[in-house]
Each structure stands twice: as C-alpha cells, then as structure tokens.
Amino acid sequence: MRNLSFGYTDVTVLHGLSLQVPRGKVTALIGPMGAGKTTALRVMGGQFPAWSGQMVFDGEDITGMNKQQMYAVRRRMGMLFQFGALFADLSVFDNVAFPLREHTDLPEVLIRDIVLMKLNAVGLRNARDLMPSEVSGGMARRIALARAIALDPELVMYDEPFSGLDPISLRTAARLIRELNDSMGLTSIFVSHELTQTLEIADHVIILDQGRLAFQGTPDEARVSDDPLVFQYIQQRPDGPVRFHYPAPDLQVDFGV
Numbered sequence: 001m002r003n004l005s006f007g008y009t010d011v012t013v014l015h016g017l018s019l020q021v022p023r024g025k026v027t028a029l030i031g032p033m034g035a036g037k038t039t040a041l042r043v044m045g046g047q048f049p050a051w052s053g054q055m056v057f058d059g060e061d062i063t064g065m066n067k068q069q070m071y072a073v074r075r076r077m078g079m080l081f082q083f084g085a086l087f088a089d090l091s092v093f094d095n096v097a098f099p100l101r102e103h104t105d106l107p108e109v110l111i112r113d114i115v116l117m118k119l120n121a122v123g124l125r126n127a128r129d130l131m132p133s134e135v136s137g138g139m140a141r142r143i144a145l146a147r148a149i150a151l152d153p154e155l156v157m158y159d160e161p162f163s164g165l166d167p168i169s170l171r172t173a174a175r176l177i178r179e180l181n182d183s184m185g186l187t188s189i190f191v192s193h194e195l196t197q198t199l200e201i202a203d204h205v206i207i208l209d210q211g212r213l214a215f216q217g218t219p220d221e222a223r224v225s226d227d228p229l230v231f232q233y234i235q236q237r238p239d240g241p242v243r244f245h246y247p248a249p250d251l252q253v254d255f256g257v
Contacts, residue, residue: 004053006043013039014211016053021155021204026181027189028202028219032233036211037191038082041157044189045079046070058154075103078148078156080190082163086132086140086147092119093128096147103151118146122176138169145176149184156181158190162197170194174201195236199223207233 007013013036021027096115119125122142162170174197181188192198199219207215215230
C-alpha cells in the first residue's frame with residue numbers, strides 16, 4: 001500500500017496508509033479494535049477499491065484494474081474468512097472443491113486428488129463426507145483453510161483465524177499457518193488479537209491505529225518498542241493512548257451534578 005486512503009460512505013477508515021507485506025513471510029496485522037485491520041485486508045483482496053493511493057501486488061499496480069483484471073489477480077490470492085464462512089449446504093469435500101470447479105477446467109478425478117491433498121494438509125482428509133454442521137469450529141476453520149489454498153495461491157489472507165478457538169485448536173491453527181506458508185512458499189498476512197501465538201509465528205508485524213501505520217517491523221522490535229501505543233498494545237496495558245472510556249462529556253454534564 002502506498003499512501004492509500006479508503007472508507008465507507010463519508011467516513012474515512014484508512015488515512016494515507018503505506019505498508020509492505022514481504023514476500024514469502026508471515027505478516028501479522030494487529031492493533032486496537034476499530035484500527036482498520038479488516039478493512040485493510042478487504043482492500044488488499046480487491047473487495048473494495050481504494051479512494052486514493054496505490055495497491056501494488058507482485059510489482060503490478062492493481063488500483064485501477066477493471067473487474068475482469070481484478071478477478072484474474074484474485075485467483076492468485078486465497079482468503080480465510082472469520083469463522084470459516086463455509087457453504088452450509090455443501091459437504092466438506094464440495095466446499096474445498098468449489099474454487100477448483102469455479103475457476104478451472106480440471107477433470108473431477110484430478111479435483112478429487114487435489115481436494116484430498118488439501119484436506120490432508122490440514123489433517124482432515126477423512127472428514128470429506130461430513131457437512132459443516134457436523135464439524136467443530138476449529139475443524140471448520142481448517143476446512144476453510146484447505147479451501148483457501150485449493151488453487152495454490154501466492155498470497156493467503158486470514159481474517160482473525162484464532163477468534164473463538166479453544167487453546168488446542170488455536171495452537172493448531174497457528175502451526176498450520178506457519179507450516180503451510182513455509183512448505184508451499186506462500187506469502188501470508190493475518191489479522192489477530194491473540195498476541196502470544198501471533199508474535200510466535202510472525203516474521204513481520206504491522207500495527208495500525210485509527211487507520212494509520214503505528215509500527216512496522218519484526219516481533220522482537222515490537223516487543224522492545226518505546227512508542228506509547230505499541231508498548232501499551234504489546235504489553236496489554238489497560239490504559240495509555242488507547243483509552244478504556246470512549247470520549248464523552250464530563251460526568252457532571254450527563255448527570256447534571
């Protein structure tokens with residue numbers, strides 16, 4: 001992103017944002033609630049066009065692309081939506097096969113092998129015939145990950161992949177992100193609020209604050225940063241630049257004291 005701005009209706013969410021996701025690395029996109037993390041991910045994936053500035057993917061400016069050009073670029077990206085977003089009326093197998101059937105002309109026998117390979121990579125090959133309603137939340141997230149990598153993308157984006165998971169499922173998801181990135185030669189970026197696992201698996205950390213870049217660097221650099229906001233967030237302090245109370249009039253004004 002180069003000096004990129006975007007928002008909804010007349011509310012600006014990203015303010016002249018400039019950041020870089022390094023190729024072949026796992027990048028964590030973190031920051032306080034409402035910082036613009038998910039919005040940034042959506043703009044990266046081409047779901048929304050930027051108001052101004054540039055979005056460059058693999059050296060190519062995608063900011064002004066038409067729909068057909070953007071769809072071609074997006075086939076080189078994978079997306080793991082928050083809570084998985086599986087198709088409820090399709091089996092596990094058909095969920096993972098969906099992008100292959102939609103975007104390729106591969107024969108079904110080859111699609112079968114690819115789907116089983118992707119499910120095996122997330123440890124769920126034998127869950128192929130189950131329905132989404134028959135799997136746990138952690139399993140659903142892993143099935144969605146198998147679907148996200150079905151087309152062998154170059155970039156995989158994860159929107160809060162650890163949200164709502166128990167400790168075992170959380171560590172499993174974190175390990176999968178790290179291992180798949182390395183074994184498949186991916187570039188990965190994920191939004192997260194779970195700092196322990198995030199800093200453990202990330203190579204690169206981006207911290208946003210109110211749609212602006214607050215920090216960009218390694219996890220170790222984030223841990224020792226003396227920037228007040230970065231320090232508060234990484235050390236999980238209850239008060240600092242990010243306030244507990246939403247800005248409001250004095251108590252005397254509201255209560256008439």
